[in-house]
Amino acid sequence: MIPYGRHLIDEDDIRSVSETLVSHWLTTGPKVSEFEAAVAAFVHSEHAVAVSSGTAALHTAMHCLGIGSGDEVIVPAITFVATANAVVFCGGTPVFADVDLNTLLINPKDVEAKITSNTRAIVAVDYAGQPCDYDALRGICERHGLVLVADACHSLGATQGGIPASRWADIAVFSFHPVKHITTGEGGMVVTNRADWAKEARMFRNHGIETDHREREHLGTWAYDMVKLGYNYRITDIQCALGISQLKKLPRWIAQRRRLSEYYSQLLADIGWLEPLKQVSEGHVWHLYVIKLQEVGLRQRLFHVMRQRGVGVNVHYLPVHLHSFYRNRFGTGQGLCPVAESAYEHILTLPLHQGMTETDVEYVVQCLKGFEYQGLSEVV
Numbered sequence: 001m002i003p004y005g006r007h008l009i010d011e012d013d014i015r016s017v018s019e020t021l022v023s024h025w026l027t028t029g030p031k032v033s034e035f036e037a038a039v040a041a042f043v044h045s046e047h048a049v050a051v052s053s054g055t056a057a058l059h060t061a062m063h064c065l066g067i068g069s070g071d072e073v074i075v076p077a078i079t080f081v082a083t084a085n086a087v088v089f090c091g092g093t094p095v096f097a098d099v100d101l102n103t104l105l106i107n108p109k110d111v112e113a114k115i116t117s118n119t120r121a122i123v124a125v126d127y128a129g130q131p132c133d134y135d136a137l138r139g140i141c142e143r144h145g146l147v148l149v150a151d152a153c154h155s156l157g158a159t160q161g162g163i164p165a166s167r168w169a170d171i172a173v174f175s176f177h178p179v180k181h182i183t184t185g186e187g188g189m190v191v192t193n194r195a196d197w198a199k200e201a202r203m204f205r206n207h208g209i210e211t212d213h214r215e216r217e218h219l220g221t222w223a224y225d226m227v228k229l230g231y232n233y234r235i236t237d238i239q240c241a242l243g244i245s246q247l248k249k250l251p252r253w254i255a256q257r258r259r260l261s262e263y264y265s266q267l268l269a270d271i272g273w274l275e276p277l278k279q280v281s282e283g284h285v286w287h288l289y290v291i292k293l294q295e296v297g298l299r300q301r302l303f304h305v306m307r308q309r310g311v312g313v314n315v316h317y318l319p320v321h322l323h324s325f326y327r328n329r330f331g332t333g334q335g336l337c338p339v340a341e342s343a344y345e346h347i348l349t350l351p352l353h354q355g356m357t358e359t360d361v362e363y364v365v366q367c368l369k370g371f372e373y374q375g376l377s378e379v380v
């Protein structure tokens with residue numbers, strides 16, 4: 001099976017993790033700080049705070065913003081559920097904005113239409129690895145006094161206007177789940193240029209306690225004060241040792257993902273019944289390769305046929321506002337974001353990851369072409 005996404009681990013990664021396993025620190029030690037510094041440098045951010053998952057990073061970001069009861073945060077309808085869930089964790093209300101038909105990125109016009117006096121922030125999700133329209137989103141945030149958050153879980157390494165895309169946001173988060181660009185098993189990162197938010201994030205990941213174990217050891221004291229309610233969102237040194245060695249390979253992996261995507265686009269050009277999502281940004285880092293099927297009725301069968309042939313196609317994502325939890329808790333449903341709802345019926349994610357080769361791409365396309373003949377004739 002060629003999965004839609006997969007990690008790639010080499011000898012360097014294994015050595016890096018092994019060294020940490022026999023070191024003094026298994027968690028909250030020097031590897032955490034080293035990984036934070038490496039990611040901060042990579043995305044040109046002043047501060048980076050590593051946490052236990054991308055979801056924990058989103059929750060931490062919402063906490064830093066002070067999101068609470070009565071606050072609204074605008075999120076795109078098409079994203080992983082965690083983007084909206086983080087708002088709910090803090091007692092806020094996610095407000096769903098529709099997406100652009102061609103890219104499935106949050107539509108700035110609809111964002112603006114959904115701003116109320118309770119709106120505090122906008123979350124931009126770089127769907128599939130393609131940066132959002134940050135120019136427009138920044139403008140909206142400045143006009144309305146809102147905070148711009150980047151859920152950059154798909155887009156580590158993406159650029160927009162010649163700078164790391166996450167720099168357009170006031171605070172950004174990354175995920176290091178195995179299907180993402182680099183992995184720590186589970187893991188996440190909050191990046192920001194605001195020192196007060198970075199300090200808040202460090203406390204939040206450690207129960208809301210002012211100092212961590214290493215700082216107390218350094219200060220020669222046992223005393224600590226818990227000043228706010230926090231969580232255990234710490235990441236281990238074992239995980240960060242993996243992250244450090246993975247990050248070194250990221251530029252090469254992004255280049256490989258770009259090569260494979262371009263090859264897909266070239267080979268798919270002569271299939272009339274599907275169309276890849278549009279690339280509008282040069283800084284796209286291709287977390288996912290998503291196609292839109294012309295006919296809604298084809299997807300179910302295509303999904304099964306491709307799976308049978310060992311091609312791990314998938315669907316990203318059911319619009320968040322159509323999940324039962326959101327329907328029941330917030331009364332959302334069909335009709336709220338019509339472009340997202342319609343696009344959802346047509347989309348299919350093809351396998352794409354750094355461990356794939358051109359031959360794998362050819363095989364996937366060959367399976368699609370095989371289906372073309374069988375699929376359309378059967379439908380007729």
Ligand SMILES: *Cc1c(COP(=O)(O)O)cnc(C)c1O
Binds near residue numbers: 056080
């Ligand atoms: C993966 C992902 C998350 C959550 O990250 P985890 O590390 O799995 O918790 C959040 N948002 C988006 C858009 C993601 O793709």
